[in-house]
Amino acid sequence: MTLRNRWRKTLSYIMLSLTGVCAVLAVSLLFVILGYLIYNGGRSLDWNFFTKLPKPPGENGSGMANAILGSIQIVLLATLIGLPVGFMAGIYLSEFGGKTFAFLVRYMADLLNGVPSIVIGIFVWTVVVRRFHFSAIAGALALALILIPITARSTEQFMISVPQTLREGALALGASKWKTIATVVVPAAYRGIATGMILGVARISGETAPLLFTSLNNQFWSGGLSQPTASLPVMVYTHALAPYDDWHRQAWAAGLVLLLGVLFANIAARLILSRGIAVQK
């Protein structure tokens, strides 16, 4: 073997091993993040965290019950607005869309999807908060605006992948188009659609920036949906930046709860999808 060939072989080994190192490095980041949060958050997590209100620094028995409830309220409301709108728009894009208008809607959905979430927050502030005041509803609207394009595009994608022959079969039996969609196409694609929806909801649950100027924050129980409301992501942000050690511990605990919730939803969504593909085969 000539020297040059030996060098080529060696280079090949070196570069290929380096790509492996890159991949291991990237994956290990996830475990470092998870491990660090479990270590720090686990130490600070106790029953009070889920049942008590935040207290001034230095006092024991502080919790984030209001932020947990607030997050659930805001995300639930955003889901109730965002999922139906996104789902129906997705059906239009996949089943009824013509060429030009569907292209335009698709383009706008992708554009909206790429808008930084803080810009969405500003938009909702100009439209809603400026006219009324900071509220859980405004926060939910901001999150819904993030959820709608995600749901629309994923619904469309999974409905398009339903074989055309299924639609033809239903139409040949005399079913109307909407009946075909409601009883054949959507059921055939529902695992994919559900996966897209869960991923979307998981994504908005962790969003912080759009809540900063919409639902704001609150150290106490919220006075209702039209009042400023605490949420877990905003709590993590404010507590991590505060100069108190016991607030830092609260931030770790809140971060752990948030991360576990988001990762759990992601894993569940992917399990639904992978099982769905197995059944279809």
Next chain:
Amino acid sequence: MATSATVSAPRSGGRSFVQRLRSGDEIARLITLAFATSILLVTVALVYELWVTSALPRQKFGLSFLTSSSWDPVSGQFGALPFIYGTVITSAIALFIAVPIGVGAAIFLAELAPARISSAFTFFIELLAAVPSVIYGLLAIFTLVPLMRDYVEPFLRKTLGFLPIFSGNIYGYGYLTAGVILAVMTLPFIISISREALLEVPTEQREAALALGATRWESTWQAVVPWARLGIFGSIFLALARALGETMAVTMVIGNDPTIHASLFAPGYAIAPIIANEFTEATGDLYLQSLVGLALVLFFLTVVINALARLLIIATTRRGSAHP
């Protein structure tokens, strides 16, 4: 394809409007159309509101809003340059770190790894992409900042200190730390989209290179990667768009100093962080509208970059399907 065309033709031509209305099809179409239109209207409203609400600084400063580097709310001077600079420089640092690692990892997952390892790794990478931004910020404050302050930045200053970007005081909070955390956050996007682009490359491409006597690496680097380069560039642009608009993690570590520094160690500012920090505290219309103006700048930046990314990704998948 022919069968679907014959079936879809009668839906509009075969029956009259009244017939379609009676069977419910027209109603279903109109309802879904209304929801689809709402996406269009919201996006248009977003651009309109941002434009109208940032009219004051446009009238007062004109284009110098973008080029002035003084941000002084007390004297009513608002220039966007320090923030644009911070956004661009932190995103550049992020890509500088994330692109080699991300493309390397994508090559490993698409070309080398056994199917089982590749799918497991891809699953973990997708989970990494789902971690909320504020969690990255939390980790960055308590782990990355001390690490950069005590080890990485002193080391860089000792070895590369003759460069102005690696000199000056070390704080831990600054452009470099923000860039590093952005690199971690954009990595999953680069990996998963580059991996898909690499998987689109036909096997013949590899076999031809190997048959000519290329080593495994030469075949990968000279035959496979060039074929997928548009998709890889697309993933990089997508990561860039993410990095530009990323708010929480950057806000927590960039240091919040609205002046331009040559040193990457110095605390700085970026567009999204200044909006996050000052928007609720802004007093007076000009101050508030200047922040909305910054949001508009950020919006246009990400729209352009996203459009480029999408064009590149579409271009590769089209070409991939054209050569089966």
